[in-house]
Amino acid sequence: MNLRSINKALYLSLVSASLITAGKALAMDISFNETQQGDMLSIAPTAQCDCHQIFLYKLTSKKSSQAGSSTSSQSGRFETTPNQVKTLSQLSFNLTDDTSYTMELTVTDIDGNTIATQKLSFP
């Protein structure tokens, strides 16, 4: 099984969302930047906004296999700079033939309003 190709197939391309803040629309692009080395899959959520602003993010993941299950939550605040991609965190886990996982990235503004969300799952 080519896990990397499957992951790539499941890769959801950039998701955009918009928010009206002070009468001005903000475009936020978020994505999962995936790399794989051997059986280890690394996922680094990224965000890009054509603005200079502080946001909050939360990445949750659940993984299960015959070996067991793991739950990961990474959250925090970040500041965007126009035309710069911001890497928010990094999560890595090993893949086996029976591995399944789901992942969700949510970005909100400091008031808690959702700016963008993205999900990734396998299979």
Add this chain to the structure above:
Amino acid sequence: MRLNKAIALYTLSLSPVVIADNFVDAFQSGDTNNLSTQQLATTDATAFQHQSGEGNDIKLLQRSSELSFTEQTQIGTGNRSTVQQQTGEGQTASTHQSGDDNRAIIYQTTSPLNVEGHITQTGEGNYARIDQNTETSFVYADIYQTGIDNYAALRQTGSELSFELNQTGEANEVYASNKVGSFDGGQYGNDLNTLITQSGQGNVLNFLQTGEMQNALINQSGEANTTTLTQTGMLSSVQFDQSGFNSQATIVQDGVNNQLEYTQSGDDNLLTINQIGDDNFLIGESIGSNQKVISNQIGTDLIAEVNQEEGSLSDAIITQSGEHNYIYVNQAGDGHIANVTQSDINQNAYVIQTGAGNISNIVQGSL
């Protein structure tokens, strides 16, 4: 050099006394004096020995006595005190030294019940050792040292053993471990209790407990301190608290049903934990930046809960080998790394990271 003769209020100097209710109270002042007392085959033997000056020497032997009691006081530098209590039930020995480069040793052997040894030292470069090789019950020792470059050693065998140590100052050392030096130190038996407090800089603690139902409470505060604690046996517990900077600790628990609770506060500290056996449990928190916790557990039904808070750039490297284990890692701050590894099956891992630039690596399954 002027030598003062002994001022002894009662009998002394190598004269054995073989009657009940013995009482000795001796004083010496001056330098390089010797004060030696033997109380043999008595009950209710009591000996007080006092010296002031330099290079003085006290020796006491209480043998075959019940309810032996002795107290030594030495004021000055380069003094020596050696107490031996043998065979009787209810032995109590106390030695107090103030000054530098003093040495106090208490040997208590073969008592069937109730043994106490106490040493207090104030100054620099002092040495205290309590050796309670009793194979009996209700054994207690304490050592209090204030100053720098002091050294404390302990050996206890039996059951219901208790040890309390308090060191304040710099570069003080405790050796009660058979892994360090030639002294075969530590606590050996069942129902062991230890309370150790070290405050200052550059202090070193080496401690060993072997048996069942061990309990160690350790508090180290200051900078660049080091702790090595080993427990072998079952039903043991450790409460470890280290505060300061650049300190490190290694805690080993080899047995089943053991538990460890820890707190490390400050920056740049390192904690290494090894738990070998089933049904072991560890929980703790690191407060500060650049803290590193390395935990390795081998067995089944293991629990590891690691919290790193109020700082940045801390690492949690948590490994479990066996089945049906659980890991929980909580990191708050920026730039933390969580490496979680669980081999075998039926594992659970939870990693929570709050902040920016954190990295989580989770590996589960046969490695």
